[in-house]
Amino acid sequence: MTESTYAVSGMICGHCADFVTEELQRLDGVTAISVDVDNGTVTLTSENELDIAHVRAAVDEAGYELTAARD
Amino acid sequence: MTPFHGTDPKKFIADFHTSFHDELVDGDEDTGVIVDRYHTPDIVQIADGHRMDREKLIAHARPVRKNRPSGVWEVHEAVANGDRIAARSTLHVTNRNRKLTLEVYFFGQFTPDGRMRRGHSLTRTVPLDAAPEQAPGTPGRQEASA
Incomplete structure (x- = not known):
């Protein structure tokens, strides 16, 4: 299992967290998603290391912006 | 001088939310x-x-x-005192093909020119099967983006 944390800007409430989660859970291999709205971070647990380009694309699809990876 | 200039507090708060979100959504400023x-x-x-x-x-x-x-702000009641306003509203939102109905309980403070200085709100998501039918034309309703 791999756990990675990403900085995501633009989230202000639980509904924002829901929209981001909805897109990230479509990624292959993701087993858990934890969103911290106040700190602007998303932590993904996955079976294998994720391609950040795929994570960024999923976040972008939800309308938000992945600004950094924080391992 | 109050920020509300004699405007009905219901209309003030509905107009504030409506025009702010419309400018964000519709313009490129x-x-x-x-x-x-x-x-x-x-x-x-x-x-x-x-x-x-x-x-x-x-x-x-x-x-x-x-x-x-897109959505509708339905302001049920609002009271103003000096530069402060309190409002109870229902926000009907459609976002990413998902319909949401939120009860919004808001306390805010505004400047004399109508800008928000401080806002506190609590929301409750209304279950879809419990949301009342929308009745166009209700006072305080504003078509808005949310």
Whole structure:
């Protein structure tokens, strides 16, 4: 299992967290998603290391912006 | 002088939310300029315990512009006292093909020129099967983006 944390800007409430989660859970291999709205971070647990380009694309699809990876 | 200039507090708060979100969604003006037109530079909003400042409001404009949510602010009642206002509303939102109905309980402070200086709100998501039918023309209703 791999756990990675990403900085995501633009989230202000639980509904924002829901929209981001909805897109990230479509990624292959993701087993858990934890969103911290106040700190602007998303932590993904996955079976294998994720391609950040795929994570960024999923976040972008939800309308938000992945600004950094924080391992 | 109050920020409300004799305006019905229901209309003031409905118009505030409606025009702010419409400008974000419909225009291409710099989002920082729009945020500053409606908020003081030291704005603090706390929504369901989440703290937002100017920077977070501007960052949130990105998903608003991308997703272009639409909705209706239905202000049931509002009272004003000096530069403060309290309102009980229902927000009907469609965002990313998902319909949401939120009860919104809001306390805010505004400047004499109508900018929000401070806002506190609590929301409750209304189950879809419990949401009442919308009745066009109700006073205080505003078509808006949310």
